[in-house]
Amino acid sequence: MKHFFTLVLIAIALRGLCIDAYFNHIVFHTPEGGAYVETHMLFNSSSLTFRNAAEGYQARVELTYIFEKNGAIADFSKNIVKSPFVSDSVSAIVDFLDVQRFPLAANDYKLSIKLRDINNPKDSGTIIQNIRVESPPESAFFSNILYLDTIYPNNGKKSPYSRGEFDMIPRISGYHGPSVKTASIYTELYQSEISLGGSEDFIVTLDIVDPKTDQALTEYRILKRFKGNSAQPIAHKWNIESLSTGNFLVKLEARDRNNVVIASKSSLLQRHSFVPASDSLDDFQINSTFVGKIRSEDSLRNITYCMKYAASIYEENYIEENWDKADTTELRRFIYTFWRERNSVNPAYSWERYEERIAYVEEEFDLGNNRRHACRTDRGRVFLKYGKPDTRVIQSREPNASPYEIWHYYKLPSKSNAKFVFYDRSLVTNDYVLLHSNVPGEQVDYSWYLQLSTPSVLPSGNDEPLSNSGQVIDYNNLNGIQMNSVGSRALEYWNNPR
Known part of the structure; x- marks a missing residue:
């Protein structure tokens, strides 16, 4: 069966929980008028407790989804999600993903997400999200753009990751860090035959666009040709090793033979790489800015961590991966770029206001005795994220x-x-x-x-x-x-x- 779907990407860090997890969802539409919600939950293994089992150490999480419509339960599931086995609990660093699908009619839903660490039951909690399932339009339209971690033939063996003849492992967001060399996407164009009046030829352009200039980067432009149909899957992989640090848009346009745009869609791609942006300062210049006032390595790493509460989901992913292991030059460049993105005229001013919050948190919520830093406490996190x-x-x-x-x-x-x-x-x-x-x-x-x-x-x-x-x-x-x-x-x- 062909599936129409509109992807609603809300990569949400589930804060307030001892379990570190990220959630997004996709809404599918079928030609028969039905709909499915596909859920993605990514677990950070380092936040879970691993226990010894027959084949090695393993983490297990009880994951419950409850969809409510007008106070009544529309659908639910309760599953035990298991991590891959590892040789010992110290090396348990492999994140793992859960994907599920729920048939739901067009409506607004309240989704309760409950997580419980089976190996450490006191680590548990519930998060509420609002989900909207909309009816599809009556003309050509793209799904939103799904970023992929991996795509490979499934040889007829279906799984929650399957789409047609391929299994597609989703990325939880459009953030691509220094270790990522490619950017892969998947999308679908629906009902092109309605806008074209039949099975006429049309082309789809795939671009990476600099939003500051609204110009496509010519070296990344791709054209694909198709015939009008009810559902056209589209996938592509770019090599982004040379793409500099910054925010970009992946932009898709479907055009008829008269070059008229019949559908378009774009999605944020955030890149952090070792390739400097064209307008960035060199390391000496950065050290002469407000960043140069951060003297010690411990302070630099702690400040980077504390910035996660002011960060986008993409920046937060970078901070989680790098605050304690990236070299100090890279962290200084990240801090400067972070605040310049928010205040290009006077980034120091924006940083100093946030620094005042950090100082308050360190004094007010200090745990003493060199224990966990105050910005990693719940009160510290909420204060840094929402203010006083x-x-x-x-x-x-x-x-x-x-x-x-x-x-x-x-x-x-x-x-x-x-x-x-x-x-x-x-x-x-x-x-x-x-x-x-x-x-x-x-x-x-x-x-x-x-x-x-x-x-x-x-x-x-x-x-x-x-x-x-x-x-x-x-x-x-x-x-x-x-x-x-x-x-x-x-x-x-x-x-x-x-």
Whole structure:
């Protein structure tokens, strides 16, 4: 069966979880009018616990997807995703990917993504994402552009990666780091016969475009010829060894025999390489800028890591891979380019404002005793990503409750009336963990109120926890529940930030 699909690429770092994972999804449409959502989940093995098994060490993650439409479950799955076997847990550095497909009708859905490390169950959490399945248009259109890690013939053996006669292993984003020598894409053009009025010839141009000049890089231009049809798969691989560091667009255009564009699509390709951009400074010039004020190697690496919370998904991938192992010259160039991209007139100003945030985080959320750096704590991450909260409730000595904080932001880009709850599980370390938030993409735990309670006051002996009045607690609707036996005012602070 041929599949029409519109790819909606939302490479999302699932923050607020102990498990480091990235998610995106694709929406497929079929000629019969049905639709499928294809999910991609990439796991960072270094964030998982490996246990010895018969064939070596292996990580296992319980992955649950729940699609809800108007409050009702439309589809769901629960699977154990297993890493490749490795010879020992120290060398467990191979990331692994899960791909699934769900038949869904055109509508808006709330997707709950639940992750649990089977080998370390305390590492778990839930993230909420909104998914839209749209009906296809009535003329020619491209799917969005899917970046590929690998493509190879499947010899008739179908798998979740199969498209026709090939298996295609997706990349989680359009970021291509220094070790990547090629950029491979896959897309499909649908309903070209409608726009062409039949099976006429047409061409598709594939370009890599510099968005600063809106000019295609001629050495990368490709032309492919096809005949009008209902679904035309298109794949290509460029050698990008000579492509300099920077943001580019992969741009596709389908043109009829009169050179009229009948469909077009573009997607961001971000390149980080050892080839300097044409307008970049040399190393001596960079060291004479604000970057030259960063003296020690430890500071340079820590600053690079802290910048991940201001980074795009592509830049974040680079930081994750290189902050602790790239040479200092490369990191200085990255820091300078990072802030120049955000403020070409005065990059030092933008850097200094962010540096002030880092300094505040280091002082306010320090764990002491040379333990994990403050910007790697949950409070440090949220502060660096979203800025100073408009209100901050600090409760460190409330009876029968763990120390906790509730942060409130009047308005964030993705959420108004945004809130975060942190708590110190150990009671003494100052390492407050994000427990719950109403911000999309952050940790969700509707039982957060009970998690604040110290063990001596938690309900026991029942399958479901009861409130002090005896009714079963609805985790999805905690407003108005009185928990006097716990003594916590957390719900009051949550509902009425101050």
